[in-house]
């Protein structure tokens with residue numbers, strides 16, 4: 001399963017000091033050009049204004065030579081997905097996004113197209129959360145109740161996008177991000193990859209690689225953590 | 241409905257520079273002494289180690305003259321609740337807590353005892369979230385999937401505990417707390433009370449008051465916000 005995978009999962013669409021998606025331009029170009037992608041089908045459901053969101057992505061990708069169409073403008077969404085050259089699921093609220101995908105019955109079609117047909121998939125933030133096995137490790141506020149937290153499972157592990165190191169000397173008494181992720185690991189016995197902003201996971205078939213110029217932090221099943229360097233081979237995370 | 245209410249909802253059990261619950265000692269003593277409470281029934285399900293959690297709360301309250309028993313040690317939980325002098329629902333993970341309450345079928349009994357019989361209810365953090373109409377405004381990571389986000393509805397509005405003002409000059413691109421709460425308001429058309437650490441909401445029948453020495457921040461249905469001063473009358477939030 002997943003031998004056809006051609007996936008790019010971004011921690012975030014924005015990085016401090018860069019324009020929208022600018023930090024990932026090379027990664028997006030590599031993926032799209034290798035598949036001769038001219039038009040990207042954008043999934044805008046994580047935010048409320050689908051037209052505006054799609055236009056924003058179009059403004060970012062158009063100068064690099066890629067057209068963007070919004071899935072919400074298509075009368076037959078399954079058909080649009082089947083005919084797409086690549087799909088890009090944008091960030092926003094993970095709960096809202098996953099509920100929308102369930103309501104529109106889009107999980108099975110997307111999963112099959114990506115895993116069996118090799119449809120290129122790009123996710124960012126919430127779009128990365130829904131690409132993993134579940135949304136149990138989203139940072140978002142649960143403003144919507146989806147029928148399940150199980151997601152696309154394009155990869156068999158969890159990712160925490162926008163991963164942020166605990167703030168030294170904080171006086172705040174809420175849990176740190178690390179405590180939250182350790183809580184997930186303790187309850188589920190599964191690993192989580194903390195993806196710092198500016199980094200991405202590239203999956204090609206059975207091979208996964210860490211992209212970007214910062215480390216990722218892996219929260220391991222035994223309770224420990226491990227820093228993974230840029231270009232690290234993450235394929236072992238696909239073995240579950 | 242709710243004329244019997246005798247409720248104290250804490251933002252957090254810890255405040256920087258204070259021992260566990262120390263910042264709320266006066267508030268707890270006022271509530272417990274006014275009802276002649278000697279023993280508090282503690283609900284430890286938001287954390288994993290119920291014995292240790294209960295012992296920690298016992299260690300905090302015992303020196304002030306209150307005994308603590310864990311609901312998890314009672315063979316008949318509904319009976320224990322009916323016979324309780326006061327109930328204290330501790331913080332931890334809101335999703336885990338709410339799922340436990342659903343699994344044990346404790347929501348209806350607690351709701352009825354608090355609203356009809358005037359059972360004193362203290363909540364802290366996650367225990368405050370589940371006391372409100374829903375857990376849509378928790379900060380916690382969704383490590384467990386409860387059968388609903390609807391909660392005890394002891395008060396008809398939402399609270400965001402550990403409310404934290406947006407950090408000035410942050411380079412992080414995840415949403416700020418304010419953006420997350422505005423997202424909730426936009427989707428639900430309902431107000432949220434942002435409770436900074438060290439503050440509480442005291443409800444007596446139809447009257448609600450802000451306790452502690454910091455403001456609370458109200459996220460209003462029209463999208464605006466309002467700072468509410470210590471001792472502010474919050475009764476208008478009970479009118480929904």
Ligand SMILES: [Ca+2]
Pocket residue numbers: 091092093094125126140415
């Ligand atoms: Ca988000």
Ligand SMILES: [Ca+2]
Pocket residue numbers: 175331332333334365366380
């Ligand atoms: Ca918590």
